[in-house]
Amino acid sequence: xxxxxxxxxxxxxxxxxxxxxxxxxxxxxxxxxxxxxxxxxxxxxxxxxxxxxxxxxxxxxxxxxxxxxxxxxxxxxxxxxxxxxxxxxxxxxxxxxxxxxxxxxxxxxxxxxxxxxxxxxxxxxxxxxxxxxxxxxxxxxxxxxxxxxxxxxxxxxxxxxxxxxxxxxxxxxxxxxxxxxxxxxxxxxxxxxxxxxxxxxxxxxxxxxxxxxxxxxxxxxxxxxxxxxxxxxxxxxxxxxxxxxxxxxxxxxxxxxxxxxxxxxxxxxxxxxxxxxxxxxxxxxxxxxxxxxxxxxxxxxxxxxxxxxxxxxxxxxxxxxxxxx
Amino acid sequence: xxxxxxxxxxxxxxxxxxxxxxxxxxxxxxxxxxxxxxxxxxxxxxxxxxxxxxxxxxxxxxxxxxxxxxxxxxxxxxxxxxxxxxxxxxxxxxxxxxxxxxxxxxxxxxxxxxxxxxxxxxxxxxxxxxxxxxxxxxxxxxxxxxxxxxxxxxxxxxxxxxxxxxxxxxxxxxxxxxxxxxxxxxxxxxxxxxxxxxxxxxxxxxxxxxxxxxxxxxxxxxxxxxxxxxxxxxxxxxxxxxxxxxxxxxxxxxxxxxxxxxxxxxxxxxxxxxxxxxxxxxxxxxxxxxxxxxxxxxxxxxxxxxxxxxxxxxxxxxxxxxxxxxxxxxxxxxxxxxxxxxxxxxxxxxxxxxxxxxxxxxxxxxxxxxxxxxxxxxxxxxxxxxxxxxxxxxxxxxxxxxxxxxxxxxxxxxxxxxxxxxxxxxxxxxxxxxxxxxxxxxxxxxxxxxxxxxxxxxxxxxxxxxxxxxxxxxxxxxxxxxxxxxxxxxxxxxxxxxxxxx
Numbered sequence: 001x002x003x004x005x006x007x008x009x010x011x012x013x014x015x016x017x018x019x020x021x022x023x024x025x026x027x028x029x030x031x032x033x034x035x036x037x038x039x040x041x042x043x044x045x046x047x048x049x050x051x052x053x054x055x056x057x058x059x060x061x062x063x064x065x066x067x068x069x070x071x072x073x074x075x076x077x078x079x080x081x082x083x084x085x086x087x088x089x090x091x092x093x094x095x096x097x098x099x100x101x102x103x104x105x106x107x108x109x110x111x112x113x114x115x116x117x118x119x120x121x122x123x124x125x126x127x128x129x130x131x132x133x134x135x136x137x138x139x140x141x142x143x144x145x146x147x148x149x150x151x152x153x154x155x156x157x158x159x160x161x162x163x164x165x166x167x168x169x170x171x172x173x174x175x176x177x178x179x180x181x182x183x184x185x186x187x188x189x190x191x192x193x194x195x196x197x198x199x200x201x202x203x204x205x206x207x208x209x210x211x212x213x214x215x216x217x218x219x220x221x222x223x224x225x226x227x228x229x230x231x232x233x234x235x236x237x238x239x240x241x242x243x244x245x246x247x248x249x250x251x252x253x254x255x256x257x258x259x260x261x262x263x264x265x266x267x268x269x270x271x272x273x274x275x276x277x278x279x280x281x282x283x284x285x286x287x288x289x290x291x292x293x294x295x296x297x298x299x300x301x302x303x304x305x306x307x308x309x310x311x312x313x314x315x316x317x318x319x320x321x322x323x324x325x
Numbered sequence: 326x327x328x329x330x331x332x333x334x335x336x337x338x339x340x341x342x343x344x345x346x347x348x349x350x351x352x353x354x355x356x357x358x359x360x361x362x363x364x365x366x367x368x369x370x371x372x373x374x375x376x377x378x379x380x381x382x383x384x385x386x387x388x389x390x391x392x393x394x395x396x397x398x399x400x401x402x403x404x405x406x407x408x409x410x411x412x413x414x415x416x417x418x419x420x421x422x423x424x425x426x427x428x429x430x431x432x433x434x435x436x437x438x439x440x441x442x443x444x445x446x447x448x449x450x451x452x453x454x455x456x457x458x459x460x461x462x463x464x465x466x467x468x469x470x471x472x473x474x475x476x477x478x479x480x481x482x483x484x485x486x487x488x489x490x491x492x493x494x495x496x497x498x499x500x501x502x503x504x505x506x507x508x509x510x511x512x513x514x515x516x517x518x519x520x521x522x523x524x525x526x527x528x529x530x531x532x533x534x535x536x537x538x539x540x541x542x543x544x545x546x547x548x549x550x551x552x553x554x555x556x557x558x559x560x561x562x563x564x565x566x567x568x569x570x571x572x573x574x575x576x577x578x579x580x581x582x583x584x585x586x587x588x589x590x591x592x593x594x595x596x597x598x599x600x601x602x603x604x605x606x607x608x609x610x611x612x613x614x615x616x617x618x619x620x621x622x623x624x625x626x627x628x629x630x631x632x633x634x635x636x637x638x639x640x641x642x643x644x645x646x647x648x649x650x651x652x653x654x655x656x657x658x659x660x661x662x663x664x665x666x667x668x669x670x671x672x673x674x675x676x677x678x679x680x681x682x683x684x685x686x687x688x689x690x691x692x693x694x695x696x697x698x699x700x701x702x703x704x705x706x707x708x709x710x711x712x713x714x715x716x717x718x719x720x721x722x723x724x725x726x727x728x729x730x731x732x733x734x735x736x737x738x739x740x741x742x743x744x745x746x747x748x749x750x751x752x753x754x755x756x757x758x759x760x761x762x763x764x765x766x767x768x769x770x771x772x773x774x775x776x777x778x779x780x781x782x783x784x785x786x787x788x789x790x791x792x793x794x795x796x797x798x799x800x801x802x803x804x805x806x807x808x809x810x811x812x813x814x815x816x817x818x819x820x821x822x823x824x825x826x827x
Contacts, residue, residue, distance in 0.1 A: 033733075037652060038371030044659050047375050064733040068527015069509055073734070076523040105516055107523045150781065156514025183469075183780045184511050186593075186773065189649045193592055196648065199468045199781060212647040212662070216669030285378055288663050323514045 351391020585634015
């Protein structure tokens with residue numbers, strides 16, 4: 001009761017403040033929600049851009065990890081935030097295209113957010129153990145038909161989960177859900193380790209998660225999903241294999257606000273991001289992680305995310321991967 | 326390049342003021358970060374990472390490793406002084422550390438925590454240097470079936486920390502297992518006991534549960550009985566740990582260190598189970614079992630040896646295979662990559678000087694931890710002198726702030742208070758909190774690995790006995806269960822005898 005009264009009382013000055021704030025956004029620090037834990041791919045990416053982005057914005061950026069449920073907890077925090085641009089979200093492939101495509105129970109959808117940018121692309125690589133006898137993607141498909149093949153992921157509704165299924169589907173495996181066993185792990189590191197210690201046959205994940213294993217000949221890459229080859233990964237690209245549809249299958253990091261974020265704020269973010277991603281130190285850091293810095297404007301970002309979502313959604317519907325319960 | 330040359334090359338990398346300074350700052354930041362409840366060693370390392378991007382390779386890595394080492398020790402300071410573990414790994418330290426502080430022996434407990442931490446740290450670092458390759462290949466034999474049997478065995482710790490009544494301990498453990506099921510199902514991705522609330526989808530936050538269970542009941546007890554503590558002394562008391570204490574606990578410290586090394590080299594377990602396992606082993610083999618849980622200095626030593634023993638060993642899979650064993654080492658791998666290094670077997674060929682530099686730095690870090698830890702204890706121990714009527718409100722504020730800071734989520738603060746009442750009722754009815762916590766940590770690991778094993782085998786339980794490692798843990802579990810049952814049986818007989826003779 002008291003909190004309600006408080007909310008009403010504080011709402012009155014806030015409505016005045018909001019109109020004033022729009023004119024000179026930003027006039028106070030901006031909270032940036034990272035929906036994944038410290039040390040994860042999203043967290044490192046977010047903290048790397050924090051410095052150049054903060055310089056471009058001219059106000060402090062408060063990085064706050066709100067973790068849980070594959071990024072859902074943090075995403076909901078921004079979904080329900082005021083659309084004044086003072087609470088923004090680091091959106092990621094898992095939480096913003098794969099999960100919405102696969103989980104009917106998710107408390108948000110793509111329509112609940114306005115994407116202002118995508119600034120990082122991660123190629124996806126499929127890898128096996130060098131002693132597995134699998135040399136090419138065709139070997140893997142042949143083995144799938146024999147049976148007994150499994151793959152690891154970082155959990156249900158993650159990029160790794162749908163990536164393996166999508167690759168098998170593209171290469172003509174019928175009913176991939178029943179022919180291969182999905183063994184989910186807790187986190188991307190554990191998913192790669194599972195292939196390493198023989199728990200699973202293969203994994204399809206961000207190139208950055210595999211680069212040191214590949215450099216050390218502990219894992220063998222058999223496919224990269226980009227059109228161009230990826231440095232350090234001696235494997236054919238999706239274009240080489242004549243599967244351009246797989247080029248949709250990449251990881252990305254972007255920034256989003258609540259759905260009704262005003263246009264002028266979105267435009268400002270576009271400008272700031274252009275400035276931040278031009279920073280040579282930032283580009284160098286990101287490339288050392290194996291990421292490709294690729295800046296998208298608010299419109300391009302929305303179209304890209306929508307396109308990837310539709311691809312994944314169609315696949316999930318076709319194979320019956322939607323989780324309803 | 327032979328080993329001596331490599332050593333010299335490594336020494337030249339570390340033997341400069343910049344590297345030593347980075348390490349010193351790292352340890353100091355870690356101790357302070359670890360000592361702030363809710364900050365935790367993980368958060369301290371994550372916050373330090375961006376600062377290392379612009380630094381030269383060796384100081385950057387040493388800075389992070391220093392924060393890591395310092396943080397694991399720093400967590401024991403609030404665990405002992407205010408019953409609030411600064412980092413999850415130090416929750417076992419509460420069991421005997423806080424009763425000691427209550428008795429006016431905070432200085433002794435803190436001193437023992439430091440000595441045990443440094444000893445374990447040194448042993449762990451030596452294990453890394455001498456046996457990295459061997460331990461790493463051993464750890465790679467751990468698939469889900471091996472994990473399952475290891476965790477099953479670890480659950481027998483519950484018998485060791487149940488206190489007077491095994492039945493009450495088992496009850497607490499069941500409650501812990503039950504609460505651990507909240508969240509998303511690993512294999513199907515469906516919601517379990519979330520009641521439609523997105524906040525529940527991630528499961529109950531571990532630190533919120535931890536602080537709620539241990540610290541908040543003290544606050545509630547104070548609120549309900551504000552004058553209950555009057556007349557009890559609570560000061561620093563005997564100032565420092567004696568060498569006799571250290572010698573008496575030495576066996577437990579060494580055992581704890583080896584448990585830490587073994588569990589640390591296996592990716593995915595973490596420091597908290599190691600601390601509990603070390604603690605329960607120390608109690609099991611001790612001559613005065615009864616004193617454990619009531620303020621036994623050896624209990625503090627065992628718990629701290631168990632968690633610091635992990636800190637060097639988690640670098641074994643990191644350096645030898647490039648596999649991060651826990652969240653902290655995952656962050657450190659990021660730092661390696663920023664500096665163009667690929668941890669793994671080739672790093673031992675390509676960058677052997679850096680490897681040796683890190684080894685020397687790690688050994689140095691044990692000594693620095695001892696010095697900086699001593700200073701920190703001298704500063705922090707006066708917390709024990711603060712009158713309780715001032716201390717407890719301060720603790721409450723610190724808890725709320727700390728739990729909020731973990732995840733910037735008010736829901737977690739609510740979880741903490743609910744768990745506080747649960748913990749308070751448990752305290753009232755003499756249900757021990759430690760088994761609850763152990764079950765809460767190990768429950769999800771047990772379930773996930775069991776289900777992964779079943780997926781691997783297509784539902785055939787034979788996979789759970791697939792190799793020597795699984796057999797080893799099955800036998801160990803059986804032996805422990807028999808020992809627990811016999812001890813329980815003897816206890817009943819003693820009671821009967823007492824009754825008939827009186």
